[in-house]
Amino acid sequence: MENPKLYHPLILKHNKHPFHFFKDEHAQFVIQASNPICGDRFTLFLSLQDQVISQASFHGYGCAVSKAATSMLVERMYQKSIPKILQMTQEYLKMFESGNQIHDRELEIFKVAREFPGRTQCARLSWQKLSEEFQAWTQD
Amino acid sequence: MPDLPLTGEFNALAFRRHFPLLHGNDLIYLDSAATKQKPAEVIEAVEKFYSTYNANVHRGIYKLADEATDAYENSRDTVRAFINARSSREIIFTRGSTESINLVAQSYVAARLQNGTNIVISEMEHHSNLIPWQQLAKKSGAELRVIPINDNGDLILEEGLGLIDKRTTIIALVHTSNSLGTINPINVFIEKARKSKSTILIDAAQAMAHQSIDVQALDCDFLVFSAHKMFGPTGVGVLYGKQELLEEMPPYQYGGEMIESVSLESSTFRLPPHRFEAGTPNIAGVIGLASSIHFLDTWKPDKLGSHSKILAEIAVELLQSIGVRLIGTPVRRAGIVSFLLDDIHPHDVATLLDQEGIAVRAGHHCTEPVMRYYEIPGTLRLSFSAYNTREEVEQVAKALPRIRKILG
């Protein structure tokens, strides 16, 4: 177990000290991301001001990978517009199929999940859900 | 090291040699409750069928078809003998425990339910012995009553027995819990069923490879199990039912093999068991099942079960010395141990164990109500078979503190 490949130090760090890990009762938008198969369940709390995310936090339960992926998503949303976030989530999600490099190189630590049976879903969970929600909003 | 029980006389390594997937392989396979590995004998029986006497059953006027039909029907008698049923007419081949339960739900129970009747199950049922009843209850207006469990993962007997009354149409109860490892006192419930004139089905999916089962001694009405959990092939299983009950039941599916005569307007159906086996059955699977029973007969389910149980006891001791949270500390335990390592997610532990060549299961194990009872999303589960060794259990115990260091 010298090299716990799936668990990059940054993933472990976010698992232990997740970014903005709290329930925000004043959030404008509350989005649930859950995987019924493994029981992971996160809630994202978001607020917009002047077309950009002004407040973001999350709460819930999941494995180290899904928690870190959600934490790093929340961290990246600040001051970004919805179309911008959508672009980011779509690029991230595509990475798991194509294996390609992405702009945000730090996020590539999750790419290795593809090599672990059943674990890609952990890295994708919150990103996928947010992407779907934002896609629906931009189409309304 | 705590004082550990010995694994007795059983030679797990000799047993393990029968399993091509495990023999000469360092894989530590601890997911036998999900499915067992297959011995060469079973693999060869299936292969021999396909390569030397493959034909459809019950319809050929030629030797090969006769041979296939004989092997298929002889397998029925092998199953009959294995569970000591009165007649091989009481043995129905299905796709597995799940289909066997659904067959009873649709063919026997559905027509007998109405407002005021009830179905009794337990809180520790596998989803396959919960959802069919839950849905039937919803449709019919019958009440679904649930025997509760306590913190140890044992059924609360007095309360459970109190749920059974004259209006109980069926009691459907798991023999051995696949997530808690509990071996239930099914005798007590069968006795109660006889007193209240209810019908009782036993889900023996986890029991067959670990102890001998005698349906006449038990006096249960239905018993279900899956071949793949007893060293046989996937996609085949058994419904045992008392002949007088099976005879009352209408077909479950319609098609070939199950009819007596057919006109465009109407059909008459064969007697059980063929009435319930519409279409071409899983012939190779059934033959493989018979072979797995011969294999079990040679090694004796009770011996295999007691080895698995000893491994579970060793695991419990080692896990306790590491300081895990055991989920389920039942009075009678099978070779199954569920636990949580601190507040580390079971999937993370399972992934790291996998990296060390240890295959364990993480999740709710198709028993979500049990997880809800303990207010947890899932557990790590070690489930043993007789090909596992004490050294393998020790490997797990050694890996856990390392995992704790990484993820804790």
Ligand SMILES: Cc1ncc(COP(=O)(O)O)c(C=O)c1O
């Ligand atoms: C207790 C129990 N009942 C029923 C089943 C369902 O068996 P199958 O999937 O073979 O139909 C299982 C399988 O995990 C089980 O453990």
